[in-house]
């Protein structure tokens with residue numbers, strides 16, 4: 001760039017009034033970009049707070065509808081649904097049961113709020129007795145046999161009415177398996193939002209308490225990505241796109257802005273950033289201590305994700321953010 005330089009050029013000229021700053025703003029936050037994660041478990045009028053995440057609850061389907069209605073009324077276009085089953089086993093039966101908790105809740109949501117998008121998380125960890133995202137044999141997480149279960153899970157969710165399915169397991173080839181199963185079932189118009197670049201992150205800690213999905217042995221490093229790798233993230237996304245992902249996600253968000261930026265630039269697909277549980281918890285904790293301004297810090301973080309290239313923002317603060325954007 002060939003700028004004439006000071007004193008002819010004065011960048012501060014465009015910062016002299018709120019209206020001028022607004023006129024030249026390059027990025028914006030909008031309610032239409034927000035997705036609210038929700039956690040369903042069986043019961044009635046159940047709203048169970050979780051220690052690690054203030055403001056986040058395990059909710060029975062009727063309460064999920066209440067919460068989703070509030071989100072919908074604020075203009076939030078979508079919720080992301082997770083399930084906590086009554087029983088866990090070694091083949092994650094609850095994940096693809098016709099009347100599983102996510103399937104039930106999805107049916108209810110689509111009946112009560114047909115215009116709210118329901119995105120369902122496709123994973124097995126919440127439904128497995130060992131808490132891993134795949135079938136375990138002799139201490140190893142098996143890839144190919146797991147694909148069938150993931151595909152069944154996605155199809156059963158889509159049959160229950162899910163508008164978008166979002167696989168978060170990080171098995172190789174799962175997008176292809178899910179696409180094939182959906183197409184087989186005639187669900188050719190159900191998009192896949194793949195957690196394409198999902199890192200093995202300590203920022204998921206609080207989520208595992210909410211979803212009751214912490215692995216009972218070992219960790220997730222044999223399937224989720226190493227935080228050191230950026231080129232590999234591009235390969236992961238390329239594979240998912242090749243296999244039929246309609247949208248891609250980078251997760252976590254704030255510590256991986258470089259990945260969001262490269263993914264958006266290379267593929268140009270609708271790109272989601274997931275501001276995960278630990279990111280949310282850090283802001284909440286600091287704000288509760290009076291150390292940071294919760295609203296300002298939350299908005300600045302989300303704006304950074306937008307600037308990096310994220311189109312869709314998945315955040316536990318979606319309702320608060322929507323209220324702030326309206327006020």
Ligand code: PBG
Pocket residue numbers: 121123125133168169203204205206207208213220275276277278
């Ligand atoms: C399930 C899943 C996880 C998250 C979303 N889907 C946890 C994990 O991989 O252990 C994390 C979300 C969050 O931390 O907010 N595989």
